[in-house]
Amino acid sequence: MVKNLVIxxxxxxxxxxxxxxxxxxxxxxxxxHVRDLAKNKTKEDTHGLGVEINNGFKPVYExxxxxxxxxxxxxxxAKDAETIWLATDEDREGEAISWHLAEALKLKEExxxxxxxxxxxxxxxxxxxxxPRSINIDLVNAQQARRVLDRLVGFELSPLLWKKVKxxxxxxxxxxxxxxxxxxxxxEIKNFITTSAYKITANFEIEKNGHSSVLVAELPNRFSKKxxxxxxxxxxxxxxxxxxxxxxxxxxxxxxxxxxxxxxxQEAGRKLGFSVTKTMVVAQQLxxxxxxxxMRTDSVNLSDLALNMAKNEITSKYGSxxxxxxxxxTKSKGAQEAHEAIRPSYxxxxxxxGDNSQKRLYDLIWKRTIASQMGDAEFEKTNVTIDISSTxxxxxxxxxxxxxxxxxxxxxxxxxxxxxxxxxxxLPPLKVGEFLKLQDMLALERFTQHPARYTEASLVKKxxxxxxxxxxxxxxxxxxVQKRGYVVIDEKQGVQRSYTSILxxxxxIKEDLKSEITGYEKSKLFxxxxxxxxxxxLLQYFMNIIDYNFTANVEKxxxxxxxxxxxxxxxxxxxxxxxxxxxxxxxxxxxKVSGEKLLGTDPATGKNIFVKIxxxxxxxxxGDTESPDKPRFAGLMKGQSIETITLDDALELxxxxxxxxSFEGSEMLVSVxxxxxxxxxxxxxxxxKKTDNPTTITESRAIELILEKRDVEINKLIKEFSENTDxxxxxxxxxxxxxxxxxxxxxxxxxxxxxxxLEECLNIVGVQNKPEPKSSKSKSKTKSETAKGKTLKGKTxxxxx
DNA sequence: CAGTGAGCGAGCTTCCGCTTGACTT
Numbered sequence: 001m002v003k004n005l006v007i008x009x010x011x012x013x014x015x016x017x018x019x020x021x022x023x024x025x026x027x028x029x030x031x032x033h034v035r036d037l038a039k040n041k042t043k044e045d046t047h048g049l050g051v052e053i054n055n056g057f058k059p060v061y062e063x064x065x066x067x068x069x070x071x072x073x074x075x076x077x078a079k080d081a082e083t084i085w086l087a088t089d090e091d092r093e094g095e096a097i098s099w100h101l102a103e104a105l106k107l108k109e110e111x112x113x114x115x116x117x118x119x120x121x122x123x124x125x126x127x128x129x130x131x132p133r134s135i136n137i138d139l140v141n142a143q144q145a146r147r148v149l150d151r152l153v154g155f156e157l158s159p160l161l162w163k164k165v166k167x168x169x170x171x172x173x174x175x176x177x178x179x180x181x182x183x184x185x186x187x188e189i190k191n192f193i194t195t196s197a198y199k200i201t202a203n204f205e206i207e208k209n210g211h212s213s214v215l216v217a218e219l220p221n222r223f224s225k226k227x228x229x230x231x232x233x234x235x236x237x238x239x240x241x242x243x244x245x246x247x248x249x250x251x252x253x254x255x256x257x258x259x260x261x262x263x264x265x266q267e268a269g270r271k272l273g274f275s276v277t278k279t280m281v282v283a284q285q286l287x288x289x290x291x292x293x294x295m296r297t298d299s300v301n302l303s304d305l306a307l308n309m310a311k312n313e314i315t316s317k318y319g320s321x322x323x324x325x326x327x328x329x330t331k332s333k334g335a336q337e338a339h340e341a342i343r344p345s346y347x348x349x350x351x352x353x354g355d356n357s358q359k360r361l362y363d364l365i366w367k368r369t370i371a372s373q374m375g376d377a378e379f380e381k382t383n384v385t386i387d388i389s390s391t392x393x394x395x396x397x398x399x400x401x402x403x404x405x406x407x408x409x410x411x412x413x414x415x416x417x418x419x420x421x422x423x424x425x426x427l428p429p430l431k432v433g434e435f436l437k438l439q440d441m442l443a444l445e446r447f448t449q450h451p452a453r454y455t456e457a458s459l460v461k462k463x464x465x466x467x468x469x470x471x472x473x474x475x476x477x478x479x480x481v482q483k484r485g486y487v488v489i490d491e492k493q494g495v496q497r498s499y500t501s502i503l504x505x506x507x508x509i510k511e512d513l514k515s516e517i518t519g520y521e522k523s524k525l526f527x528x529x530x531x532x533x534x535x536x537x538l539l540q541y542f543m544n545i546i547d548y549n550f551t552a553n554v555e556k557x558x559x560x561x562x563x564x565x566x567x568x569x570x571x572x573x574x575x576x577x578x579x580x581x582x583x584x585x586x587x588x589x590x591x592k593v594s595g596e597k598l599l600g601t602d603p604a605t606g607k608n609i610f611v612k613i614x615x616x617x618x619x620x621x622x623g624d625t626e627s628p629d630k631p632r633f634a635g636l637m638k639g640q641s642i643e644t645i646t647l648d649d650a651l652e653l654x655x656x657x658x659x660x661x662s663f664e665g666s667e668m669l670v671s672v673x674x675x676x677x678x679x680x681x682x683x684x685x686x687x688x689k690k691t692d693n694p695t696t697i698t699e700s701r702a703i704e705l706i707l708e709k710r711d712v713e714i715n716k717l718i719k720e721f722s723e724n725t726d727x728x729x730x731x732x733x734x735x736x737x738x739x740x741x742x743x744x745x746x747x748x749x750x751x752x753x754x755x756x757x758l759e760e761c762l763n764i765v766g767v768q769n770k771p772e773p774k775s776s777k778s779k780s781k782t783k784s785e786t787a788k789g790k791t792l793k794g795k796t797x798x799x800x801x
Numbered sequence: 802c803a804g805t806g807a808g809c810g811a812g813c814t815t816c817c818g819c820t821t822g823a824c825t826t
Contacts, residue, residue: 009820032820039815066821093819147817154816161815168814175816284821296819473818484815614806625807633806657804673803685803716826732826744826 002026005081007074007101009088012288013120017087020122021129026081028074030088034067035100037151049155051148053576057569059148063104071104078105083113086135087128090116091336092562093470096143099135109134119303119340120293142562148572149173149554153545156583157538164592165534166613170484173554174469174477176538176546179486181462182454183527183535190643192450196499197222198229198443202386202395204241204436206428213428214439217386217395222446226500229443230511232391233504239390241436247383251400252376255407257300257328258341258369261471262464264295267368269457270414272360275523276456276475282357283342290345291352292365296471297339298464300328302369306340309347310373318409324375333467334555343369371411378404382427386436399427416458440505447499453524456489468551485617486531494520529618529642533595541586545579600647602654607631609650611642616674618642620650635672637694652695661699668702670694681706721758729753729761740765 006027008014018027037050038060044052045060052058063071078084084107086098098114101107113132117124150173157171200219205212223229259267261280268279283295302310307325314323330337344366352362382399402408454462456478463469469477481487494517501512527535538546554575560566596612602622610621614633618641623631634653636645657671660679669680670688677694679686679702686709688694692701718736719729728739729747736753738745738761745765747753 011821030820031822033818034820036818037816089819097819143818150817152816156816158815162813170815172816288821470818472820477817480816616805619806621806630807634804635806669804671804674805675802678803680803687803730826737826739826746824 001080002077003082004085005074005077005083006085006087007098009094009097010294012290013294016120016290017125020125025085026077028077030074030097030101031067031070033064033093033097033100034071034104035061035063037147038062047155050151057148057572057576059144061100061103074101075105078107078111082111084111085129085132086112086114087116089338090118091338092139092143092146092558094338095136095139096147099137099140102135118299118301118338119305121303121305123305124303136562138564139562141568142558145561145568145571146554146558149575152572152576152579156580157542157545160583160587161534161537163587164590165537165594166530166615168484169530169534170480171534171538171542171545173545173551174463174473175480175484175486176535177466177468177548177551178459178463178477178481179527179531180535180539180546181459182481182487182525183532185451185454186527186532189450189453194447194450195224196445196447197224198226198500198502199446200229200232200395200441200443202236202241202441203439204386205439206430206436208429211428215384215397215428215430215436217384217397219393220396221393223443226445226502230502230509232393233441233443233502233509235390236388236438236441236504237507237509239388241389241395241438242387243430243432243434243436244385244387244394245383246385246430246432248380250403251379251381253379253406253408254376255326255371255374255411256368256413258302258343258372259365260298260300260330260332260341261296261474262298262332262460264342264365265460265474266457267364267414268361269455270416271364272357274357274361276460276478278357279361280475282361286352286354286358286362286365289354291349291354291358291362292345293341293343294339295342297337297342298330298332298335298471299337299339300330300341301337302327302341302343302372306343306347306369307373310370313347314370314374318374322374322406322409324406325373328372332464333552336470341369367411371407374407374410375404377402377406377408384427384430397427398424400424401426416452416455438504440503442504443500443502445499445501447497447518453492453521453526455524459525466548466551467555481531484530485528486534487525488528489523490526491523492519492521492526494518529595529613529636532643533593533613536595537590537593541590542582544582595642597642599645599650602651609647611636611645611650613642620645620653622654635674637672638676638690655695660697660702663699663703663706668699668706670697670702679705684709718753719756721761724758724762727758727761727765729756738764 002024004025006017006021006025008017008027008029009032011029011031014027014029018025021027039048039050041048042060044055050060052060086101088094088097102112112134114135115128115132117128154170154172158169161169161171199222202217204215204217206215223232264283265276265279268274269276274282280295283292286292287295311323311325342365344362347366347369350366352359354362380401380403384397384399386395386397388395459478460474463474482489496515497518498513498515501514503510503512544550557566557571561568561571594612596610599609599611601608607623612619612621616635618636619633620636621631621633623629625631632654634656636653640649657669659667660670661668663681666682671678671680672694675687677688677692679688686705688697688705716731717728718731721727726740730737730739736747738747747764751760
């Protein structure tokens with residue numbers, strides 16, 4: 001029997017801590033929250049909110065399904081223990097987890113000791129054990145307020161959307177703001193007016209001591225009219241250029257702070273091309289194998305131990321002149337700082353064992369952490385002003401010399417905007433009054449850029465700025481808005497654009513019209529029609545909820561609850577009743593929204609053609625809904641939207657389904673379903689490729705696709721049996737599996753797929769086919785997991801393209 | 802997985818934040 005039971009949130013943490021504490025301690029993990037608000041309707045809670053509105057907003061908690069076993073085990077251990085140390089994280093959620101554990105395990109108050117630590121080091125834990133406290137009920141109440149508010153907002157707004165827009169939609173304090181950000185960015189882009197201006201660059205030939213080099217200078221202002229650029233060049237034909245002044249001044253650059261969840265996601269996205277989900281999966285693996293500290297954090301703090309390790313490592317690798325110990329402070333809104341920054345557990349390990357992704361992410365974390373403890377990079381910046389004899393305007397050349405590289409020796413932070421500033425380098429030796437020889441001068445038409453669409457990571461950055469969401473929810477939130485169909489990750493093809501380039505060389509001015517591809521964007525977030533429509537609805541009726549400051553404002557109230565200055569259910573009451581009335585009013589008074597728009601009339605029949613959101617997504621409709629004969633419908637294709645579709649596009653859609661020809665004596669039918677355009681041939685369905693257009697596809701291309709699909713089918717076959725053609729061993733995305741009568745079965749570990757016998761296969765099928773008795777509760781679990789799987793699959797698909 | 806979209810009405814969907822596996826074809 002062990003006297004002390006310590007409960008933490010994560011099993012990896014439990015393992016580490018157990019090593020620090022003596023034999024008298026057993027350390028277990030709760031795996032996060034163990035209870036949540038119920039969803040079932042009760043007498044007191046007729047709407048299934050999990051909150052008894054008319055009973056002081058009393059929350060109705062129930063054990064989470066996947067935590068029942070854990071709670072049972074903890075309960076047993078707690079019964080025998082003398083002291084239960086609740087060592088969950090030191091933040092609002094962590095405090096609540098401790099409280100829920102105390103409630104769920106029915107712990108006696110005198111047996112509980114609440115301890116906290118931000119670092120997983122032996123000294124931090126020893127200190128924590130020496131300074132236990134009791135559960136801070138004010139902080140717990142702040143969490144309950146947070147939880148109840150989110151439930152009330154989500155579970156009242158979502159059903160309103162089912163009624164007014166489309167079933168299965170959702171709204172919430174965090175996700176609806178995420179959608180709003182993406183929609184509004186798209187509007188900004190749509191309304192953006194591109195203008196162009198001429199940028200002047202001059203190249204001067206410098207001859208010094210037999211060395212020749214080039215000095216690049218620019219005119220600080222641009223010309224919006226071509227004629228002005230042209231006349232400037234003309235003025236320069238016979239002008240003399242001389243150096244008016246040379247100014248040098250020192251400059252420095254400080255390293256970025258160590259990683260938080262948000263900055264890690266951003267940098268891994270920019271430098272490694274990881275999605276936020278991938279970053280978190282890989283980071284989790286590194287954490288579980290003890291290679292890095294906890295990966296869901298909003299803190300930039302490093303422990304003294306880490307600072308020392310960094311100092312030693314930098315000294316031995318780069319020399320003591322590179323060391324500069326720094327402690328960073330968190331600036332982000334709502335940070336709760338329960339953990340350290342994300343850093344390597346052992347800074348003296350620059351390389352680790354692991355797969356390629358793990359190695360790359362670790363390398364990034366190592367470099368960032370080390371760099372954060374290194375000296376500033378020091379530069380000497382030089383500005384050279386060049387006089388032009390024929391005009392008062394002046395050219396400027398910039399130079400930059402690195403005097404000391406400091407942290408740049410190991411790490412350079414990436415940025416989202418990729419403007420290629422004129423490369424600054426070392427300038428040739430120059431002196432004031434010196435005349436310069438013009439090699440050539442270029443007036444180049446440059447265009448203003450619309451604001452960039454969000455990437456997953458830049459949206460996370462925005463969340464952090466607004467203080468919405470938490471490190472543990474950034475990645476899931478981005479998945480949710482995609483799962484609901486509000487936002488898609490897509491690429492946008494570039495378009496050709498022509499621009500003017502005017503060159504002055506050897507006294508001659510030559511004008512050229514050139515062309516470039518512009519506007520290509522990869523892996524960006526685009527709003528869908530549903531997203532745009534839902535956002536419009538919420539903006540009209542619930543501006544207060546999707547206000548960018550809503551979270552920040554309620555957070556202030558939660559803080560006051562945590563300080564004991566406000567009563568949590570009073571705060572909820574003041575919010576809820578006006579909000580609920582808003583919901584009721586909207587439910588009664590607002591029209592159902594479909595975004596319906598009249599595109600025009602069909603030239604053949606004269607019928608009206610509309611575009612709108614249907615039950616399954618955006619559709620075009622031919623004929624009025626009220627007309628006696630049923631209207632025709634057709635779904636929009638990928639890439640089309642209610643916003644931009646034209647009458648001609650709509651007419652094209654009504655041409656489907658159509659027969660494109662025949663193959664092997666059967667017709668080939670082309671149409672579009674909710675999974676995209678396809679060919680139907682002999683009851684087989686073949687998806688069209690992204691580059692194929694269903695309305696224009698030819699017979700030969702269709703045949704090509706059919707043959708291609710057959711080829712793939714053959715290649716994925718590992719084994720079949722002549723005795724029983726129903727059974728096949730196939731190769732899938734996750735390895736080999738058995739397929740029988742359209743159902744799939746997992747091959748148990750340790751079996752070689754290629755050497756499976758028919759008998760073995762049938763055995764596997766038999767075992768897995770046994771109907772397992774399932775309670776209604778575990779059934780709902782299976783369902784939610786399937787949904788999760790589907791999203792993942794969908795996501796991977798989008799990424800691949 | 803694969804041609805739905807009227808209207809009726811049943812029953813279902815949904816939030817955010819804390820954690821891991823189990824699972825997917």
